[in-house]
Amino acid sequence: MxxxxxxxxxxxxxxxxxxxxxxxxxxxxxxxxxxxxxxxxxxxxxxxxxxxxxxxxxxxxxxxxxxxxxxxxxxxxxxxxxxxxxxxxxxxxxxxxxxxxxxxxxxxxxxxxxxxxxxxxxxxxxxxxxxxxxxxxxxxxxxxxxxxxxxxxxxxxxxxxxxxxxxxxxxxxxxxxxxxxxxxEIDEEVSGYKPVSISESSDMESSLEDADVIIAAGRGIGKPENLQMVRDVVRIFNNAAIGASRPVCDNRWLPYRHQVGVTGKTVSPKLYMAIGISGSQQHIAGMKNSQCIVAVNMDAHAAIFSVADYIVIEDVNVFIPVFLKIYHERKR
Amino acid sequence: MKILVCIKQVPDIESNPEIRCDSLWIKEDNIAFRMNRYDEYALEEALLIKETIPGTTLDVITAGPERASSVLIKGLEKGADNAVMIICERYPLSSYETALLISNYASDNNYDIIFAGVMSEDAMQCTTGPMIASLLSIPCVVSSVKTSVDYEEKIITVESELEGGIIETVTLSIPCLITVQTGINQPRYPSLSGKMRAKGLKPSVIDGEYLKSGFNKSDYKLGYPDSNVNGVTITGTSEEKAVKLLEILHERGLLL
Missing domain, CATH: 3.40.50.620 (HUPs)
Known part of the structure; x- marks a missing residue:
């Protein structure tokens, strides 16, 4: 150059x-x-x-x-x-x-x-x-x-x-x-492009920013019914909230206020647990500064692992129920 | 109303691509190809407009090797009227080359709206749509999450998503180009009658080799990401992994 x-x-x-x-x-x-x-x-x-x-x-x-x-x-x-x-x-x-x-x-x-x-x-x-x-x-x-x-x-x-x-x-x-x-100075040319207003998306209110722990669901959970197991994981932590990748929100499995990433919330909780999230660049940008990142995914090449502190290569729909069962057994 | 939807065929991102030995592209054997997900939403947005404004024609276009015509067939099955295949065996094309090929075709065909996905899942550049608009000298808005067409007044109002969940409302005069974000609608599956109708239709073919050289991508190589040296992979059976993970979380004082 x-x-x-x-x-x-x-x-x-x-x-x-x-x-x-x-x-x-x-x-x-x-x-x-x-x-x-x-x-x-x-x-x-x-x-x-x-x-x-x-x-x-x-x-x-x-x-x-x-x-x-x-x-x-x-x-x-x-x-x-x-x-x-x-x-x-x-x-x-x-x-x-x-x-x-x-x-x-x-x-x-x-x-x-x-x-x-x-x-x-x-x-x-x-x-x-x-x-x-x-x-x-x-x-x-x-x-x-x-x-x-x-x-x-x-x-x-x-x-x-x-x-x-x-x-x-x-x-x-x-x-x-x-x-x-x-x-x-820019010419005052007539253009077909006119910005009219700016607003926060009405759906953006959420508790994600205040949560110490975010349990985030990705497309890897397979179907919306499996969100229940993600919610069950949320319940075993103090001050935890449910997050999501964009595809989960696009599929209407969760509202957009739960979305973590460039077009959603940028978060840095004490623990970010990604369940079945492959880790698009846009998603990673929104959570990579979390203090501890646990990622569970069955694809050993999932991009989310590149930022994870703890990597679990497992089918989430097999692993999470086992994880919850052992937690509850030990709690007793 | 005349609408054009730009569609790209992309490798299935879920499969794990291996890099070809020249490092310029991936090995294509054992890789499935499909319609870019962002373009599926763009196509659906165009189909919804076609259903509300009578007399609308909807064309789909792609540029790439011959195998890419499968996404045009899918477009026809979903309800597009015509399909245009610009064949370019030299692959991958740069976004500027793709934009030149598509804008050359579109400039002779007076489209009111051109739709494209906000980006392609493989190249992730967010550039082809705005480049087409620039080459055609028409206004362009990116990342639409809502499109309302006032065809009488020739004005389109778009809610366009910015980073951090902020929405900017923009008006555009027709003709224009709109790139579409995912989640704006729910892309349909082709109906049986759509599939039957598409059997009688064939994409028209344009030879894209006329672009020749001069617009080559610059010197580049594909590589794999560096492996994560900091992350600890938890090993064992599912039960063992669960126990180890619970111990780590317990030590950090996070569990109830």
Whole structure:
């Protein structure tokens, strides 16, 4: 990769309703790793309706130059306007890399942008390493059962980076005495895409966040009737709640408020016991920070085992009844 | 109303894929292939619209090797009117290549709505749908969990799911592209009459080899995940495993 412009890398910081979502600052740790400890050529992009003040605070705190993009349409996430913004920045700076946090909206924006401008597009990066052949970016495929390792050959890249994959460290802070805040104007073009409102899903109230123990059911339980045995496991713990993988909620076996994962709840209980969950990347992202993870699954290659502290390779519908029977026998 | 649904054939994720010796794709023997689950929901959403708006035609399209036509047959059995197979034996295609092939076909056919799944279960990129929309210069919304069509006003209102259970409501002008999240509906099974009707239908075939090179995927290799070095595998009979696990949980003071 090479770039002659003022900025080598552009990172888009996520906002909703003019508030910065601080997790996306992890992108600076990603850039730090790509450029082996240097973030001097990094420009942060922050979008919103009235965002300038937030940008000033962020610039002072982080020491990075910031492009503030104000537009009424940016009050809610707006990939349509974001593509236009990326186009403007691409024209102006020709950076080597555009990076965004891996969210569904950002994937939409980078793919449309890269298709328009002919950039290589890679989504869901979880690991970076330097190889003899150049920079290698790794992502999950096949639900985490396989990895795709991509050697970067393109001059310019547009990528999304998995949340949590690159941790922000205190000493990563980039100290610069003067930061530069630039206002970027976007054309007021008529677009067919209009965000109208934002709401919490009505079904999201749950006790998952407060539970010390989460017993989570996956498709491996086979049928909704088998949720009873999962509920029976919940009963043998203090302050426990029932969780679920997305397919269990999609099948209407449990309401979506029980869903753990990227589109559901992110949890970190004392114990997370995954029963018949294969462990999609989206699910793992929502529970991997639990203090202790027990996974029961009959597929020895299940991706959930990659984050488990204790691995039980068993058919859940055989093992869980045995587990409960022995618990109750010992209790007597 | 004219609707196109983009469908991908994917390897069954539950089976444990082995990597081919060139490390570019998996060994296909002993692997079952089926319709991408996200696309099943996209197809169902299109079928529901077809049932409510009279005169709607619904086409299904896929790009890939010849074996992928089985997902189009499934689409026809479920109620699609026409199927389009873009044959490309070179596999796997990048999402940009797939988007080019599908948008080239769609640009001549004036679709009001193009549906796709939010991602494919094998490549997990979330990119093909938005790329098709970008190449056709039509608006696109991703991750729909509810779609309402006002055909008179040519406006579609979509409830689109963001991370953390937040819903964003978006309006789109027709023509547009919508990617569909799972759980939005309950995909149907083909009816017997649908299966009979589909027997008389054949996908029309387009040769996709015209894309040739120039859009190749970059240099990549598939690999297996590093094995978990931290996790302890509990061994023994089912009873022994249960006892060991209960002891661990007891030691941690978690059990009642």
């Amino acid at each position: 090479n770039s002659s412009g003022r900025y080598k890398a552009i990172a888009v910081i996520d906002t909703i309703e003019d508030k910065i979502l601080h997790q996306s600052l992890e992108l600076t740790a990603f850039i730090n790793q790509i450029y082996q400890g240097s973030t001097s050529g990094l420009l942060l992009v922050v979008t919103g309706r009235n965002i300038i003040e937030e940008c000033r605070i962020l610039a002072d705190k982080s020491g990075f130059d910031i492009a503030a993009v104000e537009h009424n349409g940016f009050y809610y996430p707006n990939p349509d306007l974001l593509v236009k913004t990326l186009n403007v920045l691409h024209e102006k700076y020709r950076p080597e890399i555009f990076c965004l946090t891996n969210t569904i909206r950002n994937c939409s924006a980078v793919s449309a942008f890269s298709a328009e401008c002919g950039l290589q597009c890679i989504t869901g990066i979880e690991l970076v390493s330097e190889t003899d052949n150049g920079l290698m970016l790794q992502r999950n495929i096949f639900n985490g059962k396989l990895k795709e390792k991509i050697i970067v050959s393109a001059q310019q890249l547009a990528v999304t980076v998995n949340p949590g994959a690159f941790q922000l460290k205190q000493d990563d802070a980039h100290i610069k005495s003067e930061t530069f805040i630039e206002k970027v």
